[in-house]
Amino acid sequence: MIEVAAAIIEDEQGRILIARRKPGKSQAGLWEFPGGKIEQGELAEDCLRRELMEEMQINIAPYAYFGVNDHHYGATHIRLIAYRARYMSGQIALVDHDEYRWITTCDLTEFTFAPADVKFVEMLQHSAS
Numbered sequence: 001m002i003e004v005a006a007a008i009i010e011d012e013q014g015r016i017l018i019a020r021r022k023p024g025k026s027q028a029g030l031w032e033f034p035g036g037k038i039e040q041g042e043l044a045e046d047c048l049r050r051e052l053m054e055e056m057q058i059n060i061a062p063y064a065y066f067g068v069n070d071h072h073y074g075a076t077h078i079r080l081i082a083y084r085a086r087y088m089s090g091q092i093a094l095v096d097h098d099e100y101r102w103i104t105t106c107d108l109t110e111f112t113f114a115p116a117d118v119k120f121v122e123m124l125q126h127s128a129s
């Protein structure tokens with residue numbers, strides 16, 4: 001089982017950051033909440049701060065647990081752990097993605113997400129005011 005942390009990052013207007021996995025990566029072409037594999041002994045929040053700096057060169061502040069989703073991609077069992085986070089600083093520079101968008105929860109339907117993310121997308125749509 002692989003533990004992966006994903007960040008639902010908000011800007012000051014309450015928009016959410018999503019990114020498209022670039023060709024050559026698993027789930028290439030699908031949208032996700034950025035993050036990555038949790039290292040041995042690492043806290044999910046620390047993983048997210050590290051991954052967002054590595055993958056996008058931005059500083060974020062995770063502030064609340066959002067949810068967990070277990071998903072099987074063939075023989076690979078992924079445990080995706082989501083946190084809400086605030087965007088703090090930095091200009092986005094893509095490393096593992098080929099596109100990113102700041103979107104409202106209404107816009108979520110326009111994007112095809114990685115299968116493990118669909119639960120979180122639905123939770124965000126239902127919590128939208």
Ligand SMILES: Nc1nc2c([nH]c(=O)n2[C@H]2C[C@H](O)[C@@H](COP(=O)(O)OP(=O)(O)OP(=O)(O)O)O2)c(=O)[nH]1
Nearest residue numbers: 004005006026027032033034035036037114116117
């Ligand atoms: N970060 C992230 N990974 C996701 C999401 N949904 C989803 O199915 N995954 C899958 C894709 C990958 O198979 C797996 C690991 O994520 P990852 O590729 O971002 O891991 P990583 O940043 O550590 O990168 P790498 O070492 O695998 O190159 O989790 C998501 O919302 N965010």
Ligand SMILES: [Mg+2]
Nearest residue numbers: 035036055096
């Ligand atoms: Mg990643």
